[in-house]
Amino acid sequence: GAVVSQHPSWVICKSGTSVKIECRSLDFQATTMFWYRQFPKQSLMLMATSNEGSKATYEQGVEKDKFLINHASLTLSTLTVTSAHPEDSSFYICSAESKGKDQPQHFGDGTRLSIL
Amino acid sequence: GQQLNQSPQSMFIQEGEDVSMNCTSSSIFNTWLWYKQDPGEGPVLLIALYKAGELTSNGRLTAQFGITRKDSFLNISASIPSDVGIYFCAGYYGGSQGNLIFGKGTKLSVKP
Numbered sequence: 347g348a349v350v351s352q353h354p355s356w357v358i359c360k361s362g363t364s365v366k367i368e369c370r371s372l373d374f375q376a377t378t379m380f381w382y383r384q385f386p387k388q389s390l391m392l393m394a395t396s397n398e399g400s401k402a403t404y405e406q407g408v409e410k411d412k413f414l415i416n417h418a419s420l421t422l423s424t425l426t427v428t429s430a431h432p433e434d435s436s437f438y439i440c441s442a443e444s445k446g447k448d449q450p451q452h453f454g455d456g457t458r459l460s461i462l
Numbered sequence: 463g464q465q466l467n468q469s470p471q472s473m474f475i476q477e478g479e480d481v482s483m484n485c486t487s488s489s490i491f492n493t494w495l496w497y498k499q500d501p502g503e504g505p506v507l508l509i510a511l512y513k514a515g516e517l518t519s520n521g522r523l524t525a526q527f528g529i530t531r532k533d534s535f536l537n538i539s540a541s542i543p544s545d546v547g548i549y550f551c552a553g554y555y556g557g558s559q560g561n562l563i564f565g566k567g568t569k570l571s572v573k574p
Binding site: 350352380388389390392437439441450451452453454455456458 | 493495497502503504505506507510550562564565566567
């Protein structure tokens with residue numbers, strides 16, 4: 347089945363640090379990748395939609411200068427949390443979607459980000 | 463905006479019991495998906511439903527896309543301890559598959 351790899355799985359860093367998270371589709375070409383944030387005991391909230399070769403579309407309330415997204419190829423998207431602060435601590439999950447009708451999103455295993 | 467109401471929020475059952483959870487929407491959805499999420503991991507797709515009335519099984523799991531296209535249910539038969547986790551319904555509405563809306567999840571606990 348479709349496999350999405352996310353790296354790193356866990357990051358702890360100091361306030362003010364920028365953190366990059368990678369999302370790779372391992373066995374299919376992902377025309378679109380999505381970035382979600384999930385707070386404890388809550389559902390997934392879409393942050394942005396990333397299409398290969400174009401600018402990401404951000405959901406309302408998500409700062410594009412804070413959460414930089416790059417989708418340089420059909421198998422890789424990156425999310426960079428710039429100048430991270432404790433309130434950015436969360437579980438970040440990516441998903442990928444391939445071309446074709448009725449292709450559901452497949453999710454990575456998430457990245458636990460803790461900002462001290 | 464679009465909302466999905468998922469119930470129940472949590473369930474505590476005995477091993478071997480059957481489980482049922484559902485999602486309802488205020489609007490018509492084109493696709494219903496059911497995911498399971500274990501702690502510290504991403505959601506894993508269990509079942510995808512694409513047509514109103516569709517009933518699909520995946521092992522002990524069965525899900526249906528409601529006729530009105532505004533609801534879906536997931537049943538788990540003969541639950542086992544490894545069924546523990548959070549189950550999310552999700553749906554696409556409109557013309558863009560990017561508009562995936564998640565329910566708030568059902569936390570399932572199974573007592574051996």
